[in-house]
Every structure is written in structure tokens, then in C-alpha cells.
Amino acid sequence: MGAVKSKRMPRAVREQQMLDAAVHIFGQRGYMAASMDDIAELAGVSKPLVYLYLNSKDELFTACIRREAKALTDAVRAGVRTDLPADRQLWEGLLAFFAHTLQNPDGWAVLHLQARTHGEPFAAEVTAMREELVAFVTQLIAVAAREAHRDPSSAERAERTEHEVAGLAEALVGAAESLAAWANTTPGVSAKQAAATLMNFAWAGLGNLMDGRAWAPPKS
Template sequence: MPRAEREQQMLDAAVQTFGQRGYRAASMDEIAELAGVSKPLVYLYLNSKEDLFTACIRREAAALVAAVRGAVEPEGAAGPGMPADRQLWAGLTAFFAHTAEHPDGWAVLHQQARTHGEPFAAEVAEMRAELAAFVTGLIGEAARAAHQDPAFGDRDVSGLAQALVGAAESLAQWANETPGVSAHEAAATLMNFAWTGLAGLMDGHRWSPTR
């Protein structure tokens, strides 16, 4: 078997083991057995448990970002020239579909990597920053198209993107733990919660505690 294919086989086994057992409880023996290889071969290819876990994080993060980008960018489902809300809808649907189809990978990213300190948390933070930057572009595009509220600036756009990504992460966890919730339903929930309010904000309707 080619090295690259064998390595992916090991990563598949590692993601499943880390996602279901947790980083601390997972053993290299379990991973090697699930992959159908010897433990020395896992060490030969991926050096250590820490390096193996890092490789899992990077692979799963790249796959998630690629799924979202692929749905939104011209060659994806949204298509060229689509309004920002349709692009966001396509991206969110892809996000929730990917996390539902790869629950072990999502557990690695959302639960395991974040709870075991550096450098694992930094790897996930990098993925989150990329997603937030992507969403910032979509919201910024919508804001420029609306241009109803002159007070609506770059800081508003950046903050809203961070809030939206955080909400998507929490909602994905809930959707994966709640039987029967589809990617379409999860995306619609977040669009109703976030985009409807965002549309009013761009029209100049701002909530104030003094009102």
C-alpha cells in the first residue's frame, strides 16, 4: 500500500479512537489495531501520540473549511453572483452536513483539541479564525449592499462574524446530540436567529437598553 494511503488509514483509525475515547484514554495500541497495522509502524509514520493527534486536528480542520468554502465559492452550491444570505445559507448547510457526517472528526475539533491545551487548542483556533474571516467577508458584502446604516462598520462586521461562528459551533454540537436534526434544520435555525436580526441591523434598527 502506498505510504500516503497507509497514513490516511492510520489517521482514520486515530480520528475514530480519539473522537470516541478521548485523547487521554486513547492508546496507540488501539489505533494500530483498528488501522490493521503494527504499533511500531504508526510511530514510524507519525512519530508520537501528540504528533498523531495534531495530524488528525489538521486534517479534520482542513476538510471542514474546504466543505464550507466549496459550498459558497463560485464552483460550489451557491454559484457566482448569489446574494450574501444565499451564500451564508449554503455555507451553514455544508458546515452542519459535514459535522453530522463526521461526528468523530467534529468531536476531535470541538471537544478534544480544545480541552488539552497548547498546541492543540492553537490548531483549532487557526481553523476558527479562517472560518470567521470567511464569514466576515460574507457579512461585509451584505453590509456594503445594504448600506442603510452609516454607523455599521468593520468592527460590527468582525464581531458579528465571530458570534455567528460561535453559534454555529454550539448548534452543531446540539444537532449531533439530538436525534432527527438535519443539516437543513440546523442551518435554518441559525439563519432565522442570526440573519433575520442582521437584516434589521443593517437597516438601522439597533437594540438599546435605554429604549
């Protein structure tokens, strides 16, 4: 009876089952050690069916990366309410990021560990996701910067602020990635704790910058 039910399953649902199984196997064992036999067994389908749907191990892995990347970026965007003050928007974005990565450790392992280390096509997929997150964070910080400096004293200052915002967004996303990797391997760390850690680390500096109290290196 089980085999009959499997045949009647809609293609989209069956494909998601295969991707679920593949993300788990890739996340737990790594790309090189993962086998199509194990993925098919966990998905409850035959190996030829996996190949029929997803063509090859490389294409299956790419499909996993794309699905997990979209799920993460969608979660972060959905977590931010744009009617809130800048610090609350950043807090909610970070909270959504850490909640998703902690709830989906295999997906995060695929994105943060496996995809980056097994060739340019896979790494490029993750780079695209990261660029989307950086652009989103840049937008959040830029809004706060514009509100804090509605009347920049010069074009040079405006340009400098723009560069600072872009750099801060890159740094913040990089810190979030590293902290998520730590949180996923440290028992007892919640999404709220991880988000609060990064807010405490980042917002004091961001707040000072927004208020025009930027730290400056000593003159040599």
C-alpha cells in the same frame, strides 16, 4: 496475503488509514483514553509502523486536528456560491458546515471537544481553523453591509459597521459550533434543520442591520 498487500500500499494511502482510525478512536474515547495499540489495530497495521509514520501520540493527534480542520473549512468554502445574494450565501455556508459536522461526528468531536481541552499546542490548531472560518463569515457579512450602505453618512458610521460585522461573525461562528455540538448528540436533527434554526435566529437581526434598523440599548 493481507500482509503482503499492506506492504505494497502507497505511503499516503496507508497514512490516511492510520488517521482515519485515529480520528475514530480519539473521537469516541478521547485523547487520554485512546491508545496507540487500538489505533494500530483498527488501521490494520503494527504499532511500530504508526510510530514510524507519525512519530508520537501527540504528533498523530495534531495530524488528525489539521486534517479535520482543513476538511471542515474546505467544505464550508466549497458550499458557498459567491454569485448568490448575501442571505443565500450564509445559508449555504451554514448548511455545508452542519452537513460536514453531522457526517463526520468523530472529526467534530476531535476539533470541538478533544483538541480544546488537552493543551495549548492542540488548542492553537483549532483556534487557527476558527479564525479562518470567522474571516470567511466576516467577508460574507461585509459584502452585504457594503451593498446596504454604499454611501455611509460618516467615517464613524463606517467604522461602527465594520466593528458590528466583525462581532456578528464571531457570534455566528460561536453559535454554529454550539449548535453543531447539540445536533450531533440529538437524534433526528438534520443539517438542514440545524442550518435553518441558526438562520432564523441570526438573519432577522442581520437583515435589520443591513437595512439600517439596528436595535439600540435604552438610554440610562
